Amino acid sequence: MSLLEYHSKRAQLIADDRALRIDVVNGERFSEKSRQADVILRRIREEEARSIWAVEHDEVPHPFPGMEFLTGKDIILKTQLFNIITKMPKGALLHVHLDLTVNSTTLLALALQHPSIHICATAQVTPASIKSVNIEFRPLPPGFVPQCISLCLPTYKPGQWIPLRRAREQFDAALGGTEGFDRWVASCLSINPGEAYVTHNNNIRIWDKFRSAARLTGTLVYFAPIWRAYIRQFFEDTITDGVSYIEARINFSPKFMIGPDGEHNVPHKEWLSMFLDVLGEIHGDLRAQGRDDEFVGAKIIYTVIRNCEPEELEWYLNDCIEMKKLFPDIIAGFDLVGDENILRPLKDYLPQLLSFSTLQSSQGLPEHHHIPFIFHAGETLGDGSMADDNLYDALLLGTKRIGHGFSLVKHPKLMSICRERGVALEVCPISNEILRLTASMPMHPLPILINHGVPVALSSDDPSLFQNMGLSFDFFQVLAASDITGLLTLGHIARDSIQYSMLTLEEKARATFKWEERWERFVDEIVKFDGAQRN
C-alpha cells in the first residue's frame, strides 16, 4: 500500500469511527463563525495545556487538564478558556438537587439572618477537636434560653443549642474568630479536597461525607423562611452562568418543611407555591433588566429517597399526582434518589411504578399530562450490581432520561436503546469525579458515550457540595480533557439539552430559538475579540 492510499484509508477509518458523534451527525447545524470560534478555542486550549497545565503551581503539584476539580479549581479560574466558557449559553440544567445548589458561604449568610437558627456540636470546639466535631442546625422558638454562649468554652456540653449568630461572634480567636467560624461551617457543608482525595478517597467512603454534608444543608434549606431566598439565589446564580432553563429535583421525602415557628408544618403545596412565586419574581426582574431572553423557566422533578418501603411509596406517588394537579406546569417528572449501591433498587418498587400511569388516569390526569419517570440509574462502579441493574429497570419503565447512567457504557444493548429512543444521560462530570467514580476527567466515560452516539446533557448535580456552581465548570472539565471534543461539541450538547427537557414542543422551539440567537452573539464575540488581539 502506498503512503497516499494509506492516508486516505486512515482518514476514512477515523471518519467511520466518529460517525455517531453529535458534532458529526449534526455537522451542518452551526454557522461558519461557530467553526472559527471552535478553532480559536482549540488553539487556546493547546497553548494553556503548555503554559498553565504543564508547569508547577503553588500548592498544586503536577497539574494536568481535567485534573481533580477541587485541587485544580484555582488554576481553572486563571485560564482564558474558562473565562470564555462562563459566557457560553448553556441551554438546560437537567440534573440538579435543589437543596444542594447554593454555595455554603451564601447559605450560612442566609441562615445568619434568622435569629431562630441555632447550632449544636458533639463536643467543645477546640484546635484539637475542630476536625472531628460534628454539628447540627435547628430553628428554635423565640422563648428558647441557651445554656451556654460559645461552642468553644470548656463548659460547653455536647448537644447544647446556641444561637448561630452568637456562636459565630463567640468563636475562639485561636480558631480564627468569626472568619474561622465561617470557614469551618462552610467546610462542614461541602466536600473539600482533603476528604475527596485523601481521607475518603473511594466511592464507598466519600458517600459518608456526602450524606453528612447533605443532611446538614437540608436542615437549613428546608426551613421555610430560608427556602424562598435560597431558591432565588440559585436561580440568579444559574441564570448568570448562562443556563436558560432548569429542571430541579426536589427531595419531598420530608413530608413537611419547618415553619418560622420551628414546627414541621409546611406542606408540599406550600413549597411549590413559594417556588412558583420566586419564579415569577425572577421573570419580573429579568424583564425589568431587559434580560427576558436569558431564561425561559424552571420545572420540578418530584423525588423520594429510595429507602422508603414500597407501600410508603404509594403515598408519595399520590402526593406527586396531587401536586401535578395543583401545579401542572411545574411538576415535570418523578424520580427516586440516594446512594444506589446501598439503598433499594427500582426493582423493589415495580408494583407501584408499573401502576403509576393507571393511578394517574384514575385520578383524572389526562394522558398527555401524565408525569414521566426521569430515573437515577447506574451511578456506580458496580458490574452487575443492583445499582448497575437499575439501568435495565429505568429503561423498561420508560424513563425519559437517565440520571447519571455512569455504568451504561458496559451495556451495548442499552446504549443502542438510548441512541434509538433519544433517552439522554444526565452526565455530571464533576460530581462523578468527586464521588470517586472516576479519578479525573481523562478517566471519565463521557467520550465513550459521545463516540457511540448516546445522547448526553451535562449537569452539576450538587453544586453546594462540589463547588461547581452553574455549568461552566462541568463544561470546562469536559473541554479541557479531550483533543476531539471542541466548542462545537459543547454547543451541540447545550442546544440539545433543551430538546431533552420536559418542555412542550412549542416551548422547546422558543427556547431553542433564543439559545441560537445567544450562541451566535457568543461566537461572534470570540471571533471579534481574537481578531482584535491579533491586530
Added chain:
Amino acid sequence: MSLLEYHSKRAQLIADDRALRIDVVNGERFSEKSRQADVILRRIREEEARSIWAVEHDEVPHPFPGMEFLTGKDIILKTQLFNIITKMPKGALLHVHLDLTVNSTTLLALALQHPSIHICATAQVTPASIKSVNIEFRPLPPGFVPQCISLCLPTYKPGQWIPLRRAREQFDAALGGTEGFDRWVASCLSINPGEAYVTHNNNIRIWDKFRSAARLTGTLVYFAPIWRAYIRQFFEDTITDGVSYIEARINFSPKFMIGPDGEHNVPHKEWLSMFLDVLGEIHGDLRAQGRDDEFVGAKIIYTVIRNCEPEELEWYLNDCIEMKKLFPDIIAGFDLVGDENILRPLKDYLPQLLSFSTLQSSQGLPEHHHIPFIFHAGETLGDGSMADDNLYDALLLGTKRIGHGFSLVKHPKLMSICRERGVALEVCPISNEILRLTASMPMHPLPILINHGVPVALSSDDPSLFQNMGLSFDFFQVLAASDITGLLTLGHIARDSIQYSMLTLEEKARATFKWEERWERFVDEIVKFDGAQRN
C-alpha cells in the same frame, strides 16, 4: 404491563445486552462440572466480600474487592478465592516484557552471585538521604580497584563504584544492615504503594518511577551471565502459576548485551541462543518431573523503543528478519514499546512499517513465515491524543493483537473491527491500575470490552515492577471486581488466549487439548473439595 410480563421482558433485555459476551457466545463449551465450580466460586466471592473486604485490616483502611493492588495484595493472599485461582490453568501469557519479569529480591540475589557487579549512588546513603538517593549497577572488569568500601561512609563520593556484595555487607546497621540493603535495593527496582498512590499518583508522574526502575533493572538483566538464570527463573515461576505458553517481548534496543568481561559485546543472536538453550532445559526438566503437559513453549516478540529515528528503525527491522531466519520458531512478532504519550507515534514510522512485508520477501522469508505486527496502542487516557490515535494505525497496519488498547472503548468502529477480525486486546489490569490509567479495578474498562464482545487476553506486563508474578493476581482482580464475570468467564479467556497466540494451528490444537484436560482436573478438584467441606 403485568409483573409477569415485565419480568419476562426484563430477562430478555438482560440476555440481549449480554449476547456478545464470550461466556454467552461459547456458553456450551464447558462441562456441567465447570458450571458447578463457577457457582461455588461465586458463593465464595460473595462470602469473602463480606467477611474479608468489608472489614477493616491493619494498615489497609477501607478495603474493597478490586482495590489498589499494591495496598490490597496482603489481603488478596489471605482469600480462598485467590488460593483457588492460583491453581487455575491460565493458558497463554501474551503480554510481558522479559526484562521486567523476575521479582526484585530474586534479581538482587542473582546479581550478588557475580563479583563483577558494582553499585554506585548519587550521594552517601544515610537515614536522611536514603529515599532520594539514586543508584546504578555496572559489571566491572576484575582489575577494578574500588575507592571506597561502603555507600554509607561520610567519605563516599557520588559516583564511586563499590562491589555489590561489599556494599551490602557494609550497609549501615542504622539502615537495617544487609536486610535493610536488600529492602532498599528491591524498592528501587519496583514500584511501591507510596509511589503509585501518593507521590506519583497520576499517569504522567508514575512513568518517571517506571522509567527509573526499568532502567536500573535493565543494567542487571542485560548482563549476559545473569540473563540465562533470569530467563530460567521467569519460566519456572510462570509455569508454576499455571501458564502453559509464553510470548515474551524482548527489548532489542540495546544492540549488545554486556558480556562477562564488562564489555558491550554480546549480539542479539547470542541472546536468542541463550533463550533457546534455557527453553530446552526447561522442557527437559519438566519431562523429567512428568510435567510435560504443563508447558508447550515460548516465543519472542522483537521490540524496539519508540524513540528511535525512523531511519534507524530500518536497522532493527532488518535485524529482526535476520533473527527470524536464525530462530524461525522463536521470533513471533514485531512491536514498538515505551510511553506512547510522549514517544513517537506509529504514524512516524509508516514508510518503514508499510514496506516491512516487502522487505521480508526480498530477504527470502516465505510469506507464511512473515513476522506479524503485534503493536502496543492506546495505552493512554488521551482522547484523540497521539497515543489514542495509535489504535487507528495499529489496525490499519494489520496488527494481530493490540498491546493494552486501553482507550479502544472510545472507538465504536475499532471495537467492531477487533470483534470481526478476532484482534484480541492484551489487557493488563494491574499494570493499568498501577500506572494510574484507572484508580482501581471497578473503574477498569474491561467489562465494557467483554460485554461488547471484543476479544481479550489477560496479561501481567511488567511483574517485577508491579509485583503481580504469574497471572493469578490479574485474574483475581478481574474476578473480584465483578458480579457478572465468573470462573467460566476466566476459563473462556484463558482457553482463547491460546487461540490468539502466534502458535501454528497444530500447536494451538495441541495446547488447547492439554489446557482442557487440566481445566477439567481443576474444576473437578473445586467441586470435590467443596463437597468434602460441606459434608
